[in-house]
Amino acid sequence: MKIMNRQERGKRDRVLSELMGRKDHPTAEELYLALREKGEEISLATVYRALRSLAEEGLVATLPIAPADRFDPVTEPHYHFHCLGCNRVSDLDFPYKPELDRAIEGLGFSVHHHTLVFHGLCPACQERGRHA
Amino acid sequence: MKIMNRQERGKRDRVLSELMGRKDHPTAEELYLALREKGEEISLATVYRALRSLAEEGLVATLPIAPADRFDPVTEPHYHFHCLGCNRVSDLDFPYKPELDRAIEGLGFSVHHHTLVFHGLCPACQERGRHA
DNA sequence: CTTATAATGACTATGAAAATCATGAACAGG
DNA sequence: CCTGTTCATGATTTTCATAGTCATTATAAG
Secondary structure (H helix, E strand, C coil), rough: CCCCCCCHHCCCHHHHHHCCCCCCCCCCCHHHHHHCCCCCCCCCHHHHHHHHHHHHHCEEEEHHHEEEEEECCCCCCCHHHEECCCCEEEECCCCCCHHHHHHHHCCCCCEEEEEEEEEEEEEEHHHHHHCC | CCCCCCCCHHHHHHHHHHHHHCCCEEHHHHHHHHHCCCCCCCCHHHHHHHHHHHHHHCCCCCEEEEEEEECCCCCCCEEEEECCCCCEEEECCCCCCCHHHHHCCCCCCCCEEEEEEEECHHHHHHHHHHHC
């Protein structure tokens, strides 16, 4: 059986460190392009595989925001804002509400977690809209 | 210009009434199959088109739950439960919280609405898991 | 009836993601 | 050292959801 330490896991770790270095919730393809621009020789297939396996192991979170999944290196539950103007997704500095899960469990469901996304215009896009 | 009353809008209305007749948040393809089984001669392309136009007009809501969009005839904001066991989506009898939008607006965003989805096991799947 | 417009269906195209397959590196056991 | 096995990787193909195109049909307005 192959044994490797955390430093030498190859391409998968390159994907993870690239993702950890950003907070803009990139898509698989955006990560792929960023890695290539940094001279990393990697294929898109490997990026997809790495992200899927990282997500399965709970090391990254997946945000299914159409048309493509976005990835988040922060796995602690938190909320997101999706700007309808620039289509960007940002983290919100707003506390997670575990009591919501409790409330839904009162309805007979077993709740693992919840995802809360706010949709609207970010400060920059509000400004731009005012000008246009 | 074509003027038609609400009864005679053709296929698009057939899609809408089929959707209104159910509360299981079907996908476009599920609606297509249901309509065909009822003898309705309609193409998948038309179902997609109808749903898109209905959604643009705000007559139906779209729930982007991978791998396919699901549609909801109820456009009043409400919350959903996504069962990780059977993959079904159900409405929750839980009041919408507009104060969440207010709170996020306090952070500088302009909030149009929010989507809140709970993930876990529905009562039936909890039961099944206990048996298996 | 005739013309314009809109709806529809069949088909093709797209884009994200997964699956497949061959290759080569790393490793274990002899 | 060999050798066989496992596993990561890249290239490619496939799948699936959805969108676009285009020709045809249906319908409304004149």
